[in-house]
Amino acid sequence: MYRYDEFDAALVRERVAQFRGQVTRRLDGTLLEDEFKPLRLQNGVYLQLHAYMLRVAIPYGQLDPAKIRRLADIAERYDRGYGHFTTRQNIQFNWVSLKDIPDILDTLADVEMHAIQTSGNCIRNVTSDHFAGATADEIMDPRPWCELIRQWSTFHPEFAFLPRKFKIAVTAADHDRAAIRVHDIGLHMRRRGNEIGFEVHVGGGQGRTPIIATQIANFIPESQILDYLEAVMRVYNRFGRRDNKYKARIKILVSEAGPDAFRQLVDAEFAAQGPTETLALPQAEIDRVEAYFRAPYLPARTSASAALALARTADPGLDQWARTNLHPHKQAGYTSLTISLKPVGGLAGDATSAQMRAIADLAEQFGQDDIRVTHTQNIVLPHIAEDDLPALYSRLVEVGLATANEGLITDMIVCPGLDYCNLANARSIPVGQDIQNAFADPAEQEDIGRLHINISGCINACGHHHVGHIGILGVDRKGEEFYQISLGGRADEKAAIGEIAGRALPHEEVPGAIRRLVATYRALRTHPEESFIETLDRIGHDPFKEAIYAAD
Amino acid sequence: MPLIKDGRESDNIWSNLDDERQDIAGSHVTVSLARFLRHKAEHDLPNVTLGVRLAPEDDPALLRPFLDDLILIEVSFPKYTDGRGYSQAQLLRRRYGYRGELRAVGHVLRDQILYMNRSGFDAFETSRADLSQVLAALTEHSAYYQPAADRAPSIFARRHPRSD
Numbered sequence: 001m002y003r004y005d006e007f008d009a010a011l012v013r014e015r016v017a018q019f020r021g022q023v024t025r026r027l028d029g030t031l032l033e034d035e036f037k038p039l040r041l042q043n044g045v046y047l048q049l050h051a052y053m054l055r056v057a058i059p060y061g062q063l064d065p066a067k068i069r070r071l072a073d074i075a076e077r078y079d080r081g082y083g084h085f086t087t088r089q090n091i092q093f094n095w096v097s098l099k100d101i102p103d104i105l106d107t108l109a110d111v112e113m114h115a116i117q118t119s120g121n122c123i124r125n126v127t128s129d130h131f132a133g134a135t136a137d138e139i140m141d142p143r144p145w146c147e148l149i150r151q152w153s154t155f156h157p158e159f160a161f162l163p164r165k166f167k168i169a170v171t172a173a174d175h176d177r178a179a180i181r182v183h184d185i186g187l188h189m190r191r192r193g194n195e196i197g198f199e200v201h202v203g204g205g206q207g208r209t210p211i212i213a214t215q216i217a218n219f220i221p222e223s224q225i226l227d228y229l230e231a232v233m234r235v236y237n238r239f240g241r242r243d244n245k246y247k248a249r250i251k252i253l254v255s256e257a258g259p260d261a262f263r264q265l266v267d268a269e270f271a272a273q274g275p276t277e278t279l280a281l282p283q284a285e286i287d288r289v290e291a292y293f294r295a296p297y298l299p300a301r302t303s304a305s306a307a308l309a310l311a312r313t314a315d316p317g318l319d320q321w322a323r324t325n326l327h328p329h330k331q332a333g334y335t336s337l338t339i340s341l342k343p344v345g346g347l348a349g350d351a352t353s354a355q356m357r358a359i360a361d362l363a364e365q366f367g368q369d370d371i372r373v374t375h376t377q378n379i380v381l382p383h384i385a386e387d388d389l390p391a392l393y394s395r396l397v398e399v400g401l402a403t404a405n406e407g408l409i410t411d412m413i414v415c416p417g418l419d420y421c422n423l424a425n426a427r428s429i430p431v432g433q434d435i436q437n438a439f440a441d442p443a444e445q446e447d448i449g450r451l452h453i454n455i456s457g458c459i460n461a462c463g464h465h466h467v468g469h470i471g472i473l474g475v476d477r478k479g480e481e482f483y484q485i486s487l488g489g490r491a492d493e494k495a496a497i498g499e500i501a502g503r504a505l506p507h508e509e510v511p512g513a514i515r516r517l518v519a520t521y522r523a524l525r526t527h528p529e530e531s532f533i534e535t536l537d538r539i540g541h542d543p544f545k546e547a548i549y550a551a552d
Numbered sequence: 553m554p555l556i557k558d559g560r561e562s563d564n565i566w567s568n569l570d571d572e573r574q575d576i577a578g579s580h581v582t583v584s585l586a587r588f589l590r591h592k593a594e595h596d597l598p599n600v601t602l603g604v605r606l607a608p609e610d611d612p613a614l615l616r617p618f619l620d621d622l623i624l625i626e627v628s629f630p631k632y633t634d635g636r637g638y639s640q641a642q643l644l645r646r647r648y649g650y651r652g653e654l655r656a657v658g659h660v661l662r663d664q665i666l667y668m669n670r671s672g673f674d675a676f677e678t679s680r681a682d683l684s685q686v687l688a689a690l691t692e693h694s695a696y697y698q699p700a701a702d703r704a705p706s707i708f709a710r711r712h713p714r715s716d
Contacts, residue, residue, distance in 0.1 A: 005711070007695045007707045007710070007711070010694055010695060011693060011694075011695060011697075014692055014693050014694060015693075017692070018692045018693075022663065035632070035661055035663075035680075038632075038633060039663055121633070121635075151697045151707070151708075152697055152698060154697055155667075155693065155696065155697065155698075156697075156698055157638060157666070157667035157668075157670035157671050157696075157698070157700050158635075158638045158639055158642050158667075158671055158700070159635070159638075160635060160638075160667055161632070161633055161634065161635025161638070161664075162635060234639050234642075237635055237636060237638070237639050238636055238639050242634060242636075272647065273647075274646070274647055276646055277646045277647060277699075279698065279699060279706070279708065280709075281708055282708060282709065282711075282712045284711075284712045285708045285711060285712055288711065288712075
């Protein structure tokens with residue numbers, strides 16, 4: 001995992017000092033609120049419904065025990081004893097006070113963390129595959145490039161006042177777990193002979209105008225990718241719309257200009273870069289960063305753990321959890337495990353200080369010090385010996401982190417909604433909890449299989465409802481909360497925007513509608529392994545729409 | 553409005569004419585890009601040193617034929633949240649090789665000045681920051697990841713000094 005050198009460390013400290021000065025000037029009135037706003041935003045500080053919210057960057061979701069323990073300390077000392085992991089693989093603290101934030105940033109800097117560019121109209125935290133470096137289906141580990149992009153985009157002098165926020169995601173796996181086609185830029189790493197390069201997708205996004213990204217380059221060699229990104233960013237900075245914030249994302253520029261015209265603008269800008277303009281990233285620098293991400297040494301083990309098999313026969317809970325929460329590791333005898341932050345009736349993505357510390361201990365004892373945050377708001381320990389799973393599972397049970405639902409119907413993405421957010425039109429959390437309660441039986445969840453329900457409390461779509469297999473959008477109807485259901489969205493390599501099924505339903509009718517929808521799927525699937533989204537793709541939306549409104 | 557140039561307070565001998573129909577008076581005047589191009593095409597102002605004030609939507613490439621003679625380009629920031637001026641500056645300095653004064657005008661704030669300087673601005677017309685604040689802002693970072701118009705070596709390069 002990457003470690004700061006003296007440059008990285010100095011910059012983060014200097015940023016804290018700079019922001020401390022800005023907060024001082026704001027508090028003494030030298031700095032007007034309007035002028036302070038983009039400065040605090042570029043340091044992750046929002047003014048929310050009830051308090052300031054601080055969003056801390058977790059670049060590409062990468063944590064280690066020291067980092068997550070520090071987050072636990074911050075939650076305890078400055079917040080209410082918990083933090084909220086987000087769909088940007090970041091963490092948010094919802095109850096901090098402005099005067100404490102410079103001190104919090106200082107304590108983050110101690111463990112090589114920061115809140116730089118976690119908000120504002122700049123290049124945001126780079127996200128990636130949470131199984132990077134461990135999964136069998138990737139051509140290489142994408143994290144070195146996430147780190148290089150993080151550094152290149154940090155304090156970029158030209159791109160701090162873009163038309164709108166800008167999000168980049170990177171994957172190197174066939175199965176896209178980073179949702180790259182719904183990002184402003186999605187990079188898919190490819191191999192050509194001995195050369196590594198990037199397939200570039202631009203202009204995807206959710207929000208009120210959901211669009212799947214356009215592929216504008218097949219293969220940009222790794223030595224040129226940062227220069228190519230500069231070209232895309234400059235085209236966007238110069239020509240992106242600034243007259244209407246809802247039309248300011250790069251997806252609107254790409255769709256209004258047309259993909260071909262946009263590609264030509266980027267190609268022309270890229271071709272025009274002179275020798276003094278290119279970054280000319282030294283190969284030695286690529287090698288230096290890659291060295292930090294070498295695979296950990298994992299002693300050889302047999303492919304089927306006898307200890308695990310024995311423990312599974314004795315403990316049905318462990319058996320269930322081992323069926324749902326494990327992902328194949330590239331090395332025999334190992335697995336990547338998901339620690340679900342979606343207990344039935346809980347708050348999606350929330351973890352208490354005690355839970356964060358328990359995760360740190362487990363990563364230290366069993367997991368090569370490696371911890372990831374997923375964009376579905378869970379935690380992953382990517383390198384776990386199968387032999388260690390029984391011991392690990394019992395510790396997770398003790399701290400309430402053994403929910404066996406990864407990728408299942410109760411593992412929902414849920415935005416904070418009207419309970420916390422001043423943009424929301426409707427509550428998200430109670431709807432999610434009611435659906436979870438309707439499907440609380442673990443055996444039933446497992447029988448339903450992979451099904452992603454995503455819930456947003458407004459059209460800004462922080463809960464990714466457009467790309468949920470079932471999407472739920474909260475809308476306000478004359479002061480009453482209603483929920484619009486969409487079908488068929490997905491965020492992976494077959495990315496698609498869900499289609500609205502029909503009129504919105506009142507809160508109390510949503511769980512019943514979802515139950516009828518799921519019953520229809522179970523009746524229509526050809527066999528239990530055919531997933532909900534496959535059945536939907538095969539036979540179309542009509543029977544499912546009928547099921548939603550069958551109570552009428 | 554106070555002018556800070558090359559790290560010092562500086563007298564401003566220039567005036568800006570934003571009324572397209574008004575006649576030019578004075579020896580050093582900046583005008584819009586359209587008017588600048590018109591006067592250059594007509595060679596009708598032999599006794600005036602003409603500068604140009606770019607609006608955010610202007611294409612700085614149109615100035616390329618005149619850059620050797622130009623001594624002032626103003627880049628306007630009607631709102632500091634409009635970042636197009638940073639790209640105009642980078643293009644003028646790094647791609648087109650402009651060597652004269654590049655002045656940020658408009659809504660120029662202390663906390664934008666470091667990025668402006670990195671993007672190629674050497675002069676700032678601002679009532680929102682005094683000299684000491686500007687100088688402090690320029691030294692808030694000791695190193696930079698990206699190469700930019702200020703030609704400071706990038707961290708990527710500094711990590712790998714050439715042995716020759």
